[in-house]
Amino acid sequence: MLELLILVFFGFLVIRTTKGDDDEFGALPRKITDKVGKLWDVAHQGMRENRFLRAEKALLTILKIDTRNAAAYNRLGILYAKQKEFKDAIDCFEIASSIESTPSSLHNLGLIYYETENYEKAAIAFEQALKLEDKLAARHIAYAKVQEQLGNSKLMISELKKAAELEPNKETYELLHKAYTQSDMQIEADEIEQKLKKLIVPSGKPKKVARPKRVVI
Numbered sequence: 001m002l003e004l005l006i007l008v009f010f011g012f013l014v015i016r017t018t019k020g021d022d023d024e025f026g027a028l029p030r031k032i033t034d035k036v037g038k039l040w041d042v043a044h045q046g047m048r049e050n051r052f053l054r055a056e057k058a059l060l061t062i063l064k065i066d067t068r069n070a071a072a073y074n075r076l077g078i079l080y081a082k083q084k085e086f087k088d089a090i091d092c093f094e095i096a097s098s099i100e101s102t103p104s105s106l107h108n109l110g111l112i113y114y115e116t117e118n119y120e121k122a123a124i125a126f127e128q129a130l131k132l133e134d135k136l137a138a139r140h141i142a143y144a145k146v147q148e149q150l151g152n153s154k155l156m157i158s159e160l161k162k163a164a165e166l167e168p169n170k171e172t173y174e175l176l177h178k179a180y181t182q183s184d185m186q187i188e189a190d191e192i193e194q195k196l197k198k199l200i201v202p203s204g205k206p207k208k209v210a211r212p213k214r215v216v217i
Helices: 002-016 018-027 030-048 052-065 070-082 086-099 103-115 119-132 137-150 153-166 170-182 186-198
Strands: none
């Protein structure tokens, strides 16, 4: 479940960080802005086409030009995560967060810590991300998963309830129902089961959930 969540979230971030990449140009001299812009185009295309080596070279070149480009470090971390090169991904997300702490970079860091079973550090990263932005259900779900691993069932349920409030869909309700059942909270589990039964999705029109507006990374 979390592996799918990780893949989906990374895919979402590839789209979501595009505006942030463009805004990085403002800090650079005009004579190299065009070059950096072309490198970003190469990186975007490389990741879309799964040409990871091409994208990596472009991002590393950007970082040679602008060593404190948090967006490039964040995107490089996503690239390494896609290839399951978790140590390198952690390094990139940690650097990105040290340069500019954003919800996305901190959440990415938490996901990689989770994947490598470093649950205490994952919890800290998710908590920091949630302090900056707490309106995305995926953040609460990921934090709940960490608390499950740490044995904090009450906090896990609390975070899943927040996720279900933000995005009352089949996925969030099923996660919450499972948590209630495992905690022997049958009355609450039955209530969620009734909500699940009432969910009606018109044929051919999948239910869409409003996402937060894009933010600068």
